[in-house]
Amino acid sequence: MTAPASTNGGAPQPSETAVTISVDGSDVSVPEGGTILDACKAAGIDTPTICYADNLTPVNVCRVCVVEVEGNRTLVPSCSRPAEEGMVVSTDSDRVRHSRKMVLEFLGSDVDLSEADEITQWGEHYGADPSRYVTEADSSIAARAPQEVKVQDNLYIRDYDKCVLCYKCVEACGDDAQHTFAIAVAGRGSDATISTEFDVTLPDSACVYCGNCVAVCPTNALQFKSEFDLRAAGDWRPEDQTVTTTICSYCGVGCNLELHVQDNEIVKCTSPDDHSVTMGNLCIKGRFGYQYVNSRK
Amino acid sequence: MSDLFISEEAATAEEVAAVDAVIPEADSVLIIESERLVRGGQARRNERRHLLLPALHALQHEIGWISPGGSNHIAYRLQVPPAEVFGVASFYELFRTDDPGHTQSVTHICVDPACRIAGATALAEATEAAGGKVHASPCLGQCERAPAVFIQGRGEPDAVPADTEHPSAPIHQDPDDLQLLTRIGRYDPTSLDDYRGIGGYAMLAKAIEMGPDAVIAAVTDSGLSGRGGAAFPTGIKWRGVADQTGRPKHVIANCDESEPGTFKDRILMEHDPFAVVEALTIAGLTTGAENGWLYIRGEYPLATERINGAIDAARAAGLLGDDVAGSGKRFDIDVRRGAGAYICGEETALFASIEGYRGEPRNKPPFPTTHGLFSEPTAINNPETLINVLPILEHGADAYRGKGTDRSPGTKLYCLSGNVAQPGLYEFAFGTTLGEALADAGGVTGNLHAILMGGAAGSFVGPDAMDLPLTLEDTREAGTTLGSGVIMVFNDTVDMTDVVVRITEFFRNESCGQCVPCRVGTVRQHEVMVELSEKGTLAAERSQLIDDMALAMGDASICGLGHTASGAVQSAINLGLIGGSS
Ligand SMILES: Cc1cc2nc3c(=O)[nH]c(=O)nc-3n(C[C@H](O)[C@H](O)[C@H](O)COP(=O)(O)O)c2cc1C
Ligand code: SF4
Ligand code: SF4
Ligand code: SF4
Ligand code: FES
Ligand code: FES
Numbered sequence: 001m002t003a004p005a006s007t008n009g010g011a012p013q014p015s016e017t018a019v020t021i022s023v024d025g026s027d028v029s030v031p032e033g034g035t036i037l038d039a040c041k042a043a044g045i046d047t048p049t050i051c052y053a054d055n056l057t058p059v060n061v062c063r064v065c066v067v068e069v070e071g072n073r074t075l076v077p078s079c080s081r082p083a084e085e086g087m088v089v090s091t092d093s094d095r096v097r098h099s100r101k102m103v104l105e106f107l108g109s110d111v112d113l114s115e116a117d118e119i120t121q122w123g124e125h126y127g128a129d130p131s132r133y134v135t136e137a138d139s140s141i142a143a144r145a146p147q148e149v150k151v152q153d154n155l156y157i158r159d160y161d162k163c164v165l166c167y168k169c170v171e172a173c174g175d176d177a178q179h180t181f182a183i184a185v186a187g188r189g190s191d192a193t194i195s196t197e198f199d200v201t202l203p204d205s206a207c208v209y210c211g212n213c214v215a216v217c218p219t220n221a222l223q224f225k226s227e228f229d230l231r232a233a234g235d236w237r238p239e240d241q242t243v244t245t246t247i248c249s250y251c252g253v254g255c256n257l258e259l260h261v262q263d264n265e266i267v268k269c270t271s272p273d274d275h276s277v278t279m280g281n282l283c284i285k286g287r288f289g290y291q292y293v294n295s296r297k
Numbered sequence: 298m299s300d301l302f303i304s305e306e307a308a309t310a311e312e313v314a315a316v317d318a319v320i321p322e323a324d325s326v327l328i329i330e331s332e333r334l335v336r337g338g339q340a341r342r343n344e345r346r347h348l349l350l351p352a353l354h355a356l357q358h359e360i361g362w363i364s365p366g367g368s369n370h371i372a373y374r375l376q377v378p379p380a381e382v383f384g385v386a387s388f389y390e391l392f393r394t395d396d397p398g399h400t401q402s403v404t405h406i407c408v409d410p411a412c413r414i415a416g417a418t419a420l421a422e423a424t425e426a427a428g429g430k431v432h433a434s435p436c437l438g439q440c441e442r443a444p445a446v447f448i449q450g451r452g453e454p455d456a457v458p459a460d461t462e463h464p465s466a467p468i469h470q471d472p473d474d475l476q477l478l479t480r481i482g483r484y485d486p487t488s489l490d491d492y493r494g495i496g497g498y499a500m501l502a503k504a505i506e507m508g509p510d511a512v513i514a515a516v517t518d519s520g521l522s523g524r525g526g527a528a529f530p531t532g533i534k535w536r537g538v539a540d541q542t543g544r545p546k547h548v549i550a551n552c553d554e555s556e557p558g559t560f561k562d563r564i565l566m567e568h569d570p571f572a573v574v575e576a577l578t579i580a581g582l583t584t585g586a587e588n589g590w591l592y593i594r595g596e597y598p599l600a601t602e603r604i605n606g607a608i609d610a611a612r613a614a615g616l617l618g619d620d621v622a623g624s625g626k627r628f629d630i631d632v633r634r635g636a637g638a639y640i641c642g643e644e645t646a647l648f649a650s651i652e653g654y655r656g657e658p659r660n661k662p663p664f665p666t667t668h669g670l671f672s673e674p675t676a677i678n679n680p681e682t683l684i685n686v687l688p689i690l691e692h693g694a695d696a697y698r699g700k701g702t703d704r705s706p707g708t709k710l711y712c713l714s715g716n717v718a719q720p721g722l723y724e725f726a727f728g729t730t731l732g733e734a735l736a737d738a739g740g741v742t743g744n745l746h747a748i749l750m751g752g753a754a755g756s757f758v759g760p761d762a763m764d765l766p767l768t769l770e771d772t773r774e775a776g777t778t779l780g781s782g783v784i785m786v787f788n789d790t791v792d793m794t795d796v797v798v799r800i801t802e803f804f805r806n807e808s809c810g811q812c813v814p815c816r817v818g819t820v821r822q823h824e825v826m827v828e829l830s831e832k833g834t835l836a837a838e839r840s841q842l843i844d845d846m847a848l849a850m851g852d853a854s855i856c857g858l859g860h861t862a863s864g865a866v867q868s869a870i871n872l873g874l875i876g877g878s879s
Contacts (some may be wrong), residue, residue, distance in 0.1 A: 060855070102845060103853060106813050106818060109817065133821050134821070165810070165811075185810075186384045186387040188638070189809065
């Protein structure tokens with residue numbers, strides 16, 4: 001969870017539990033235990049993140065959020081490194097820009113980012129050029145066979161060609177939210193993927209269809225079937241969608257629902273990350289139980 | 298019974314028997330007292346999960362793969378979600394998660410440089426032609442007797458044919474330099490009495506008498522630094538763990554030895570196992586850790602057997618257990634076998650591997666001295682580092698410093714392989730030059746072209762480096778490294794592009810896959826090298842790309858694998874070994 005951070009524009013007022021660090025030359029205070037990323041946010045510095053989410057334990061695997069910290073041989077992930085009193089941080093040095101650019105280039109060269117707008121925008125920001133790598137035309141070693149999209153039920157699909165391996169879905173399914181553990185990272189190195197045991201289909205796995213993995217996926221690799229079908233039909237129009245907030249009527253917990261409506265039909269259901277009850281998570285009823293609303297047949 | 302979802306795929310009787318031999322019913326996470334009373338829970342689950350790796354080994358050995366039924370049985374016994382069992386099993390090279398479709402043992406043949414130039418490819422073809430099941434393997438830690446073979450047994454124990462064919466260790470040494478290899482060949486490595494006969498366990502007694510503070514002072518004063526590659530001062534590490542109180546503590550001998558070109562730890566464990574056990578025991582008593590672990594790479598059956606034998610003998614003699622050698626202190630050692638993963642030699646990955654998780658490194662800080670195995674204070678050392686403590690205690694720090702240089706005191710083990718007359722394990726005082734080391738190994742066969750220093754994670758030097766003193770400081774200054782002591786020699790008949798392509802493939806295969814710079818960077822780097830091997834030259838924009846990738850992998854990766862994955866390539870380009878004319 002992100003601790004509330006405060007900016008002290010040049011007049012730091014360290015309390016007992018605050019640490020002050022220098023970010024790009026300005027002093028910033030964050031509560032003790034806060035991260036460098038918290039400090040960047042407090043200083044109004046926009047930082048790219050892919051594997052980080054407020055409601056998940058940082059795994060710091062994507063490395064797009066790296067910053068330079070004086071005295072450290074390598075760059076450090078801002079999303080997970082706690083701010084320590086007196087740290088001197090640069091978020092826009094040549095080294096930082098280079099590594100961020102390369103991470104974004106690597107992903108662009110490896111993953112279908114066509115529905116990951118935020119990542120591609122950061123790529124443009126840092127001048128990433130995913131086209132400069134060895135292609136199939138240069139060498140057969142670069143040939144990559146596309147994977148088939150896993151459509152195994154009517155609720156959500158998995159398109160792992162779009163997966164950046166950010167571990168978010170695994171965390172959401174596991175310790176950080178759902179405690180179902182239906183999916184895990186399998187394989188090693190470039191063969192690593194998100195998988196059920198022996199790649200069994202979701203209906204054959206432990207999955208309870210809470211959709212919490214879908215909610216955290218940053219690339220649309222996990223996608224509600226409703227969205228997938230509309231996209232396939234060329235009829236997915238986020239700009240025409242309205243979002244209505246309501247409270248789930250299935251039980252007494254009081255989960256907030258955001259109903260995304262296109263042409264008078266609910267096309268997906270989410271919950272706000274910062275909602276005190278759900279932290280963005282729902283159960284199968286809240287997540288998918290809206291379908292009766294749509295059915296007028 | 299459990300709230301874990303496990304599919305209906307049931308284990309066969311032999312699968313159950315194999316798993317239960319490692320996790321007896323009594324060790325099952327769920328304790329079913331009656332239909333209504335089932336005990337278990339998260340704490341017990343965490344406590345037992347370290348049995349996952351041994352259970353997977355048992356299953357793989359029995360039926361040749363990790364089957365869904367067998368996996369379900371492990372999942373149930375340990376209450377680990379099946380998806381995670383699969384995630385862990387599929388991480389390791391020695392575990393298959395698909396049916397092999399045969400019941401034969403598998404012949405692993407090393408395809409790394411020393412074996413490549415010694416005819417590994419032809420051996421693999423011949424083995425296959427003779428009906429063998431061949432698996433191309435990264436360095437098997439037998440580079441001195443290339444091409445290396447390891448048999449992953451099915452219905453028979455795992456085996457290394459060369460162990461029986463050449464039972465003695467090929468060691469060549471200048472007696473003046475020796476203080477680590479002195480015991481090898483002088484005692485029967487299966488006999489504790491024999492070991493004691495040449496002075497074995499005298500240093501444990503001395504360490505007990507001196508007490509932890511004096512031992513740490515001696516180790517610190519000796520200037521001993523880690524021999525696993527990172528050269529961290531051992532005294533500081535031990536002090537750090539000794540100062541931790543109130544939580545269980547661990548000491549670990551990191552015997553995962555998988556750096557291509559490295560075989561020293563194997564020879565130590567095979568031929569001087571008691572010294573490794575004694576030194577680890579000293580580390581335990583000194584840091585106040587009651588739990589010792591020895592993590593041995595899975596491809597070392599003889600080393601594992603000898604170490605197990607040494608531990609059993611030591612325990613029987615009261616040198617391990619509740620009252621170690623009358624010290625009143627408790628210390629014992631568990632052995633774990635790796636399962637084919639170079640990355641598990643990285644200390645935090647090794648912790649995860651023992652704990653029953655995927656061998657993925659984590660960010661430091663926090664450091665192992667406070668957050669190591671099971672997040673508890675841990676001192677992890679290479680076995681070569683550990684056995685240095687014996688001469689330090691025996692002769693004192695000053696005498697120890699009498700060898701080597703001021704900033705690199707003592708002696709170091711070197712693994713010489715490739716085109717040298719007498720490949721093998723050597724011990725030289727720090728400061729010996731590269732040329733002297735090669736001369737001791739009988740000189741280069743053919744015309745010297747290049748030398749790989751420190752393994753795949755190290756870098757190449759050329760024939761002009763003969764005067765380079767082998768010390769931490771001189772190699773660093775020369776832009777290379779001693780690393781784990783690899784000196785792999787190539788003459789001018791070797792296709793260096795092929796060697797470098799293989800090194801990049803090694804990193805591609807061995808990356809854990811966790812972080813983007815390394816997971817994707819190692820692949821892209823390998824692709825550029827393959828393209829180079831096909832086209833013969835490296836275009837300017839490709840050179841730029843190589844540099845750009847190297848910088849990001851070195852700067853933004855999580856662990857040392859990514860940090861070092863481009864060193865050999867870059868040095869090969871700089872020396873003009875690859876990439877057309879220099
Ligand atoms: C990819 C990788 C592989 C490693 N493999 C080994 C190994 O096989 N044995 C080892 O002792 N250290 C290995 N290390 C270094 C360990 O992380 C650690 O630094 C070492 O075990 C500490 O012991 P020392 O201080 O005695 O050297 C490896 C490091 C990396 C990054
Ligand atoms: S829908 Fe829920 S239970 Fe199923 S995989 Fe996703 S997070 Fe896990
Ligand atoms: S499927 Fe999505 S959430 Fe899961 S690892 Fe891939 S990109 Fe991340
Ligand atoms: S650098 Fe490579 S091996 Fe290390 S954590 Fe990252 S992906 Fe894994
Ligand atoms: S957002 Fe920090 S490493 Fe991914
Ligand atoms: S065993 Fe083949 S290179 Fe080491």
